[in-house]
Amino acid sequence: MKLLAIDSSGDTSSVTLIYKDDILSYSKDHSRKERPNWNKLLSSVGINSQINISEIDCFAFGRGPGSYTGIRSLASFMKGLSWTQNKPLIGISNLKSIAYQAIKQKNDTEFSVINVALKSDLDEVYFCSYLNSPLLEEQEEEKVMSYKELSNPRLLSNPSALYVGNGWNDERIKLDSNTSFNIHSDALSIAHLAKLKFDTKENFAPEDANPVYLKDTNYKKISNE
Numbered sequence: 708m709k710l711l712a713i714d715s716s717g718d719t720s721s722v723t724l725i726y727k728d729d730i731l732s733y734s735k736d737h738s739r740k741e742r743p744n745w746n747k748l749l750s751s752v753g754i755n756s757q758i759n760i761s762e763i764d765c766f767a768f769g770r771g772p773g774s775y776t777g778i779r780s781l782a783s784f785m786k787g788l789s790w791t792q793n794k795p796l797i798g799i800s801n802l803k804s805i806a807y808q809a810i811k812q813k814n815d816t817e818f819s820v821i822n823v824a825l826k827s828d829l830d831e832v833y834f835c836s837y838l839n840s841p842l843l844e845e846q847e848e849e850k851v852m853s854y855k856e857l858s859n860p861r862l863l864s865n866p867s868a869l870y871v872g873n874g875w876n877d878e879r880i881k882l883d884s885n886t887s888f889n890i891h892s893d894a895l896s897i898a899h900l901a902k903l904k905f906d907t908k909e910n911f912a913p914e915d916a917n918p919v920y921l922k923d924t925n926y927k928k929i930s931n932e
Contacts, residue, residue: 709764710905711754712898715743715781716773716801721894724752725902732895742780761792765911767901769892770798771919772825772833772849782918795911797901800919801825802835802872804892806843807900809871818885819867820846824857824874832857832874833921839869842903851921854879 710725720743721734733751737743746755754760768785771778782798789796806821819839824832831853836846858879863870869885876888905911 708902709762710767710898710902711763712767712894712901713748713781713785714769714892714894714897715777716769716771716892717777719891720748722748722752723894723898724754725898726758734893739774740776742776745784763792763794765795765797765901765905767797767799767897769801769804769897770916771801772921773801775920778918786913786916789913795905796913796916797904797911798916799897799900800849801892802833802849803837803843803900804896805872805890806837807896808890809869809887810839813869818869820865821869821871824872826874827851830854849921
């Protein structure tokens, strides 16, 4: 299995290459609206120097929600790669990426639910709730929430829930335990989640792998016409 994943949904861009039994990863910090040099990012894990891009079996990327600029630019780049190489492209939720990392770090089954909240550019958060299961099934669709909604005592009072992401790190949120604020989406977790999806043998056409913003945007779906 040879899988290449990139994430650029915030102020860090990362790339991971799963090459048979080896895993190579690299990350680079930058301003939130900066677009990384994708080719330099790929070269950091040996693409086109030690490994030819044509060897990759599947491409994956963080499809949002997050920074409009980063997600839009990355989606365009990854679609181009998958079309030219005629390979599958899998978009992975950045919220699910955070949930995946949280479960791996905790390494237990104490929590049945992972509630992920990620700060947006406005005084709101991107939110999703996942079951603690191998596939991290969504309990409800991803959505934008105000802090008034997020601070609902019913949401905050579940002792079986783990609260993950920087969206919970706010004085209006009253949480005393079961928190992990400093977990962010990255290419490594996206690669692992994409591999799980790839192993289902579904069809992952690049035209179906589109960015998800959860807010109104002028971005238009890329077609292969």
